[in-house]
Amino acid sequence: MFELPFTSLRSKIPGQKTLYFLFFFILLLAIIKSMDLSKLLSFIMISFCVSIYLHFSNLLKKSRIHLFHNQNFQSKNVSLEKLTYLKDAHFHPTPYLSHPILQALYNHKTSIFESDKIHVNFHREYIRLPDCGQVSLDASFLNHSSKKLLIIMHGLTGGSDTPYVRALVQEAHKQGFHVLVFHNRGINKTFLTTPEPFHGAKIDDFDFAMKHISEKYKGLDFYVVGFSFGANQLVRFLGSSERPKYFKAAVAISLPFDLLETIESIDGTIYGKTLVKQYIKNIIKPNFAILKKSRHHVNFDEVLAVQSIYKFHEKFSIKIFNYRTVEEYLGPASLTTEMIDNISIPVLILNSKDDLITTKSEKHLEAIIRNENVLFAETERGGHVCWFSGTNPKRWYPKPTIEFLKAF
DSSP states (O other): OOOOOOGGOOOSSOOOHHHHHHHHHHHHHHHHOOOOEEEEEEEHHHHHHHHHHHHHHHHHHBBOOOOOOOHHHHHHTTOOOOOTTTHHHHHHHOOGGOSSSHHHHHHHHHHSSSSSSSOOOOOOEEOOOOOSSSSEEEEEEEOOOOEEEEEEEEESOOOSSHHHHHHHHHHHHHHTTEEEEOOOOOSSSSSOSSOOOOTOOOOOHHHHHHHHHHHHTSEEEEEEETTTTTHHHHHHHTTTTTTTOOOOEEEEEEESSSSHHHHHTTSSHHHHHHHHHHHIIIIIIGGGHHTTTTOOOOOHHHHHHOOOHHIIIIIIHHHHHSSOOOHHHHHHGGHHHHHHTTSSEEEEEEEEEEEEEOOOHHHHHHHHHHHHTTEEEEEOTTTTTOEEEETTTEEOOOOHHHHHHTTT
16 A cells, blocks of 8 residues: 555654754753752663663664555556565665765765776777767676666766766676666766757657667667656656657656656755756866857856856856746756656666755645655655765665566
């Protein structure tokens, strides 16, 4: 049976500070009224034990993974008992990385210092697009005849070189999946061949790449995982009634439902500034020469100096793609309930409640619960595409992701 909306799941236990205040207040009264040292020490010990119990009981409740789905999900798709990392499970973040910003900082640290620790051999293939642009596929195939092929869609500036992708590739290989990482125009040295970078709201390039993949790798079963902005692209692709049905199952990780709300939520924060900085560093600067050939009037001095996501889209995106407003540009990239209704294959959406980038509304949740193909799993903590767990932090999401895909 599906769970009730979020509000009904919140703990009714009073806040920890209130509980501690009450215990110490009672303890103070006991000290004043009692001169029996043994009773006083016993009371202190009991108060301490009760406070510790309530603390960890509340912590356990907050670590629970909440699942939302239609009551027919299991009968049509897979028994939740097989999803051991999600069903009646808990996610415990690394104790010293419990805050989403700390998770993000550690994620950034792994990108700088540990990108080579997850070794994967990739072979690159470039795909020429109808308008003479290009996308790329990084292939990492096993040395045996597996029939499972996983396609990965990166986040806004990610790719096969990033630890968050490689961690999933590593787990996929362990579980018998070949892997292809799809790169949009301008991403991860998929250098621009026209003055047009990838368009946030369009999924035609991925559709073109999938036609190529389906022809080249006939006989394999296709699975797909999207991260962050790639998750948004993926769900819009799956929710389009006009697109072919290539995949047996899919996972959307850290899915932003409404990009305009996401911008409003993070603009001016460390998340927003970092995203703009990374996009300029990884896409604008490496392709600067060809972008300057654009016929549209973009002031690149202003673009390189901007720190706001909204301003970046005002100064760059809407001009280079010939839109009037940011809302007109990104509006079609926001998920509608109709898109969720149209999903016809098993899909796991994996989000964290403390992720500022992923946005959803009650209407999205209602659409998820209507569709018997969609399972929505939400952790209390984990940040954005992070989910570091253990004293020696490791990414948690690869195991539930691959476990879900293997069930189909």
